[in-house]
Amino acid sequence: MFSYQCRLAWRSIKSTPVLSALMVVALAVGIGVFMTNYTILHISTLNPLSYKNDRLFMLQTDAWHLREEYKGTRNTMPNQLSYRDAQAFFDSKIPQRQTIMFRTGGTLVATDAPDHYQFVWARVVTRDFFTLFDETFLYGGPWEPSADTQQQPQVILAEETNQRLFNGANSLGKTMLFEGHTYTVVGVTRKSPGRQIKMQNVELGTLKNPDQAYFPFGIVPTGHIGTWGPNLCPDDTRDYGQGIQKILTGSCLWLTYWAEFSNPLQKQQFETFVHDYIEQQKTLGFYPRPNRFALSNASDMQAVNGYSQGPFYLYSLFGFGFLGICTLNCIALLLAKFARQAPEQGIRRALGASQGSIFAQFLLESVFIGGLAGVIGLAGTLTALELLRAGYQLEPQQNGLAPTNFPEVFTPDLHVVMLTLALAIVASVCAGLYPAWRTCRTPPALYLKQP
Amino acid sequence: MLPIGPVFRALIRRKFSLGLLVVQISLSLAIYVNLSWILVNLNEIFKAHSNLPETQLVSISLRPTTPTQINYTEATAHIQAIAQLPGVQNAAIVRWIPLRRWAGPGTELRSQPGIDTPAIPIVDCSVSPGWRQTLGLKLITGRDFTAEDMATTSDQFSKTLIITQTLAQALFGKDETALGKTVFFGDNPLEIIGITEDWPGFVLPYPDRVEKTAFLPLYTDVDSEHRYLIRAVTAEQRASVVLAVKNLLNDHFHRKIMLDIALIDVLAREMKSVEYTRNQQLIITMVLLSFVVMFAICAQTIFWTNQRRKHFAIRRALGATQADIWQLILLETGIACSLGILLGTPLAIVINQYLAQANAPWEPASPLLLGGIILAVLASGLISALIPALRASQTPPGLASRSV
Numbered sequence: 001m002f003s004y005q006c007r008l009a010w011r012s013i014k015s016t017p018v019l020s021a022l023m024v025v026a027l028a029v030g031i032g033v034f035m036t037n038y039t040i041l042h043i044s045t046l047n048p049l050s051y052k053n054d055r056l057f058m059l060q061t062d063a064w065h066l067r068e069e070y071k072g073t074r075n076t077m078p079n080q081l082s083y084r085d086a087q088a089f090f091d092s093k094i095p096q097r098q099t100i101m102f103r104t105g106g107t108l109v110a111t112d113a114p115d116h117y118q119f120v121w122a123r124v125v126t127r128d129f130f131t132l133f134d135e136t137f138l139y140g141g142p143w144e145p146s147a148d149t150q151q152q153p154q155v156i157l158a159e160e161t162n163q164r165l166f167n168g169a170n171s172l173g174k175t176m177l178f179e180g181h182t183y184t185v186v187g188v189t190r191k192s193p194g195r196q197i198k199m200q201n202v203e204l205g206t207l208k209n210p211d212q213a214y215f216p217f218g219i220v221p222t223g224h225i226g227t228w229g230p231n232l233c234p235d236d237t238r239d240y241g242q243g244i245q246k247i248l249t250g251s252c253l254w255l256t257y258w259a260e261f262s263n264p265l266q267k268q269q270f271e272t273f274v275h276d277y278i279e280q281q282k283t284l285g286f287y288p289r290p291n292r293f294a295l296s297n298a299s300d301m302q303a304v305n306g307y308s309q310g311p312f313y314l315y316s317l318f319g320f321g322f323l324g325i326c327t328l329n330c331i332a333l334l335l336a337k338f339a340r341q342a343p344e345q346g347i348r349r350a351l352g353a354s355q356g357s358i359f360a361q362f363l364l365e366s367v368f369i370g371g372l373a374g375v376i377g378l379a380g381t382l383t384a385l386e387l388l389r390a391g392y393q394l395e396p397q398q399n400g401l402a403p404t405n406f407p408e409v410f411t412p413d414l415h416v417v418m419l420t421l422a423l424a425i426v427a428s429v430c431a432g433l434y435p436a437w438r439t440c441r442t443p444p445a446l447y448l449k450q451p
Numbered sequence: 452m453l454p455i456g457p458v459f460r461a462l463i464r465r466k467f468s469l470g471l472l473v474v475q476i477s478l479s480l481a482i483y484v485n486l487s488w489i490l491v492n493l494n495e496i497f498k499a500h501s502n503l504p505e506t507q508l509v510s511i512s513l514r515p516t517t518p519t520q521i522n523y524t525e526a527t528a529h530i531q532a533i534a535q536l537p538g539v540q541n542a543a544i545v546r547w548i549p550l551r552r553w554a555g556p557g558t559e560l561r562s563q564p565g566i567d568t569p570a571i572p573i574v575d576c577s578v579s580p581g582w583r584q585t586l587g588l589k590l591i592t593g594r595d596f597t598a599e600d601m602a603t604t605s606d607q608f609s610k611t612l613i614i615t616q617t618l619a620q621a622l623f624g625k626d627e628t629a630l631g632k633t634v635f636f637g638d639n640p641l642e643i644i645g646i647t648e649d650w651p652g653f654v655l656p657y658p659d660r661v662e663k664t665a666f667l668p669l670y671t672d673v674d675s676e677h678r679y680l681i682r683a684v685t686a687e688q689r690a691s692v693v694l695a696v697k698n699l700l701n702d703h704f705h706r707k708i709m710l711d712i713a714l715i716d717v718l719a720r721e722m723k724s725v726e727y728t729r730n731q732q733l734i735i736t737m738v739l740l741s742f743v744v745m746f747a748i749c750a751q752t753i754f755w756t757n758q759r760r761k762h763f764a765i766r767r768a769l770g771a772t773q774a775d776i777w778q779l780i781l782l783e784t785g786i787a788c789s790l791g792i793l794l795g796t797p798l799a800i801v802i803n804q805y806l807a808q809a810n811a812p813w814e815p816a817s818p819l820l821l822g823g824i825i826l827a828v829l830a831s832g833l834i835s836a837l838i839p840a841l842r843a844s845q846t847p848p849g850l851a852s853r854s855v
Contacts, residue, residue: 019750026746029739067567106675107709109516117516117709179675180518242606311729314806315736321482322740325475329747332471336754391728 005357009364016337023333024372027427030326031377034319035412035420036384040312042416043409044206049134049199049298052260055096056132057267057295058202059089059257060304061278065235066288074304075294078232079202080253083220088277090126094270095259097128100217101200102255103229106179108155108165108213116165120212122178123200124225129214130156130189132260133200138162140172140187147216155183156214159191181224183215196408199298202256202305223247227254251286259295271295323427330369330431338362338439349444362436363429370428374421381420385410454775458782465755469787472751476791476828477798479744483824484799485806486733488816493730501550501651504587505716506686507540509693510548512678512711515704521677523603523670529700530579533681536695538688542681544579544670547653549586549680550718560614560665561635562622571621574653574662575636577669583613583647585682591616593630593645600644600668609667612636613645618663641667689714741831748835752784756843763843764850773844780840781833788832792825799824 013020049056060077063085064070070078081089086100102124109117126148129135139162143154155176162171171185196210215225223244233252240250247254261267271293278291296304345358389410462469513521526544533542559570580596593613602609612634614622619629633640652662681696683689697710756763763776799821807815 022746022750026743029743033736033739107514107516115706119514119709119711177516177518180515315732318482318486318736321478322736322743325478325482325740325747326743328471328475328478329743329750332468332747332751332754335468336751339758388728388732391731392725 001357005361005364008361009368012341012361012365013368016340019333019337020369023330023337023369024376026326026329026333027370027373027424027431028376028380030323031373031420031424031427032380032384034316034323035377035381035416035423036388037312037315037319038419039381039385039412039416040388040409041316043411043413044312045302046197047199047299047302048197053297053299055262055267056258056260057297058301059259059274060294060296061085061274061287062289062292063234063251063253063287064289067235069289070232072230072232074306075296077292077294078230078253079256079301079305080230080232081255081257082251082253083248083255084251085277085281086255086257089257089259089274092270092273094266094273096262096266097132097260099126099129099132099258100255101125101129101258102227103201104215104225105228106225107177108157108161109177110165111175111177111182113165118161118164118212120161121209121228122213122215123211124215124217124220126217128260129200129258132258133198134192136190136192138188138190139170140185143186143216147218150218151222152216152218153181153183154186154216156187156189157185158189158210158212158214161212162188178213178215179224181222189214199301200256200258202301206302221248229254267295323423327427327431330428331434334362334366334369334432334435335438338435342439342442345439346442346444355440358440359436362439363432366428366432366436367425369432370425371421373428374424377424378417378420381412381416385412454779454782458779458786461755461759462783462786468751468755469790472748472787473791473794475744475747476788476832477793477795479740480792480795480824480828481799481802482740483737483828484816484821485802486737487820487824488803488806488813490730490733490737491820492810492813493726493733501719502587502648503549503650503715504682505550505719507683507689508549508585508587508715509681509683509689510545510678510713510715511681511693511696511700512548512676512713513700514676514709514711515707516709517707519704519707520672520675522672523601526670526677526679527579529703530581530679532699533679533696536692536699538683538685538692538695540682540684541581541585542679543582543585544577545582545586545678545680546577547574548678548713548718549653549715550651550722551653551713558636560618560622562632564635564638564640571618571663573618573665575665575667576653577671578666579668579670582666582680585680586650587682588650589648591646591648592628593643595645596666596668601670602668603670603672605671605673607669608636608639609641609669611644611668612641613647613666614643615647615649615661615664617649617661618665619643619646621663636665636667744828745831745835748784748788748832749838752780752836752839753842755783756780756839760843760846760850763846764848767846767848776844776846777840780843781836784832784836785829788829791832792828795828796821796825 047053058079059081060073060075060079061081062070062077063082064078069076073079090098090100104122104124105120106122107117108120123129127142127145130137130142138159140156142156143152146152147154155178157165157171162168165171165176166174171188174185176183176185197206198210199206201209201211219225221244231252231254233250236251238251240246259270261270274293275291278287278293281287282291294304348358349355389407392410393407515521530542530544533539558573558575560573561568561570578596579601580598583590583595590613596611596613600609600611614629622634623629623632629643630646632643634643635641647666649661650664652664679696681692683692693712697712700708700710766776803816807813
């Protein structure tokens with residue numbers, strides 16, 4: 001019976017080839033426009049660490065000044081903490097794993113091959129960083145825990161940096177100059193397969209400027225490495241001295257802090273600790289604003305930083321409106337097409353076909369139209385994404401610094417492909433429901449009377 | 452006299468189809484208005500020029516690959532040597548690269564001391580004497596930096612600064628001159644000794660926006676990166692100048708230096724290419740939307756007219772001319788489009804107001820833009836109805852007698 005319905009539906013499409021083709025094209029255009037923009041939005045807000053959403057959190061505290069609220073994030077709390085605060089939270093030792101970090105950069109030079117150098121984006125982190133953010137190792141491993149607190153000049157290279165500087169060879173034990181100071185290579189991280197989405201890159205966006213080297217947090221007091229990330233200074237008139245002393249004791253916010261909790265109780269303990277710490281700091285004249293802090297998982301951090309609200313969010317909304325117009329257009333055309341076929345259906349009804357089987361046949365016809373539109377719409381989406389990739393392509397930087405553009409957002413994933421096809425079917429079924437219902441309810445006698 | 456009565460009755464008879472068409476037209480009007488508004492604003496960015504001698508300018512960043520610090524005396528010697536090279540017009544030390552999309556640190560200036568006074572967010576850029584001539588910025592009033600103004604070690608800070616016109620007005624208003632006034636950079640008092648014309652800037656170099664920039668006569672000797680901005684006499688000479696400067700610096704540092712070359716016209720082009728792609732994307736979307744909406748109007752009008760062929764034939768048999776049938780069809784379509792416009796205009800305005808707020812300082816869509824798009828939608832609706840009207844007007848009157 002189903003194959004019979006399918007044959008009838010297909011025959012009906014073939015009986016009006018031009019009208020059917022135009023409906024398919026119109027729906028495909030709507031699907032293509034929406035899915036192109038949606039793909040970019042979807043990929044740029046992907047969170048590969050979503051499976052840790054219930055245990056991995058970034059801490060924000062409202063350490064801003066009293067005269068105005070912080071305007072850089074949706075929850076009006078800076079993403080960064082001062083060294084003083086971050087170190088206090090780190091010393092609590094409550095979380096199962098935790099990391100303090102900041103973005104830096106500079107020139108890396110292989111000491112035994114001075115012609116091999118590279119300008120890099122780097123990150124200064126504590127040991128747990130690599131576990132927290134699923135960074136795996138090609139050679140070596142993370143530094144010892146003591147490097148988080150003591151000055152141990154070590155470096156971990158990203159696979160691509162190791163490739164450029166050492167032709168991909170095992171570089172463990174080699175020494176490197178970074179900003180004029182010597183570091184020993186203790187590890188090389190493996191480039192993760194697929195998209196390079198780094199949730200830790202709160203500073204610039206998760207798809208931009210991937211880290212090319214890592215340094216242990218314990219070297220911060222040497223003052224050899226400065227921040228390349230935000231350095232937000234709330235009003236504070238205290239004299240903190242100069243240079244590294246001012247950086248370590250002052251109120252400027254430049255470090256991000258992430259923690260992983262093994263259970264909700266541990267998280268609750270940490271929240272109590274943070275609350276009490278802020279209260280204690282208030283007695284010392286810090287934290288002039290109300291006691292506020294937030295532990296947000298990686299997905300929430302995207303929302304807090306407005307990554308999901310860029311121009312492609314807007315274009316996706318317009319694209320959805322466009323698809324709505326195409327679907328309404330399809331409803332009107334299907335209504336016309338089915339009305340033309342009403343006499344034929346009248347004869348089928350008179351010969352014993354039920355209303356349901358007429359309805360099913362019309363709906364199948366809509367599904368066929370939607371399926372075709374989905375395939376063409378998908379081809380259109382892929383073409384449009386390739387054109388956009390070429391348009392947004394920036395010239396590669398000669399100095400080795402990771403590119404600031406993000407071509408990965410133009411590569412759709414399986415989710416996008418499936419959604420395109422499903423959306424096409426759903427849109428066509430929505431378009432076909434009313435015309436099919438209206439046509440199948442037409443009394444057969446009306447058409448049987450006609451010559 | 453227009454056949455308003457018959458037209459309305461005909462429209463009411465197919466109210467569902469009419470409703471669909473009206474919603475399609477209203478939605479497309481709202482999308483048209485707002486995409487056009489974005490397009491107009493992006494186009495301004497794309498068309499605008501930075502007013503810098505982009506093709507003559509090159510920035511060279513120096514990063515020694517050995518533990519070496521370049522002090523001010525050494526950097527000045529480089530600048531002097533570079534200025535002597537053939538084809539070089541000017542050279543200076545600058546902290547930031549012009550027109551590079553670089554989210555550099557934002558700082559604040561105050562016209563009064565104390566943290567409780569209002570602060571103006573600015574971009575500050577350390578420079579050396581000669582920076583203005585190199586950059587090609589005009590000095591509106593005041594004087595340039597001299598060697599005596601320079602603070603050249605990490606324990607010194609500038610005593611003077613030069614600011615852009617927009618920053619001067621933001622600090623002291625349009626009626627008061629900023630020249631000679633003291634402003635506060637943190638706790639440091641600085642005297643404004645010059646005001647330059649406006650320019651796109653370092654941090655967010657959108658050509659349609661001006662940056663509130665403060666130029667400070669400052670050199671930080673502990674920095675691991677230093678940057679020289681060089682202006683060639685002509686665009687053609689720039690390539691040879693770059694080569695000569697690279698050789699000079701490589702020789703000086705015995706090749707233990709990393710040089711990062713940034714051609715300013717390439718940066719400007721990159722900046723605009725992104726806007727250009729967005730621009731093209733919006734244009735293609737609007738063309739496709741036009742195609743879909745015109746197709747919708749055309750196809751639905753054909754369907755309506757086909758359903759009423761006998762009706763047109765009777766009218767023709769009773770004496771209606773082909774022009775009368777044309778008038779009938781175009782009037783029906785015109786009314787459907789007008790209803791769509793009536794519904795779509797408030798929707799477009801509401802969406803536009805929201806977007807304008809979110810994209811400040813973009814102004815909301817002008818009445819001219821709105822009116823133009825309304826007329827375009829009405830015109831394209833009527834054009835879409837031409838083929839159905841032609842077909843309907845050619846209905847033979849004999850069809851009426853054959854079918855009765």
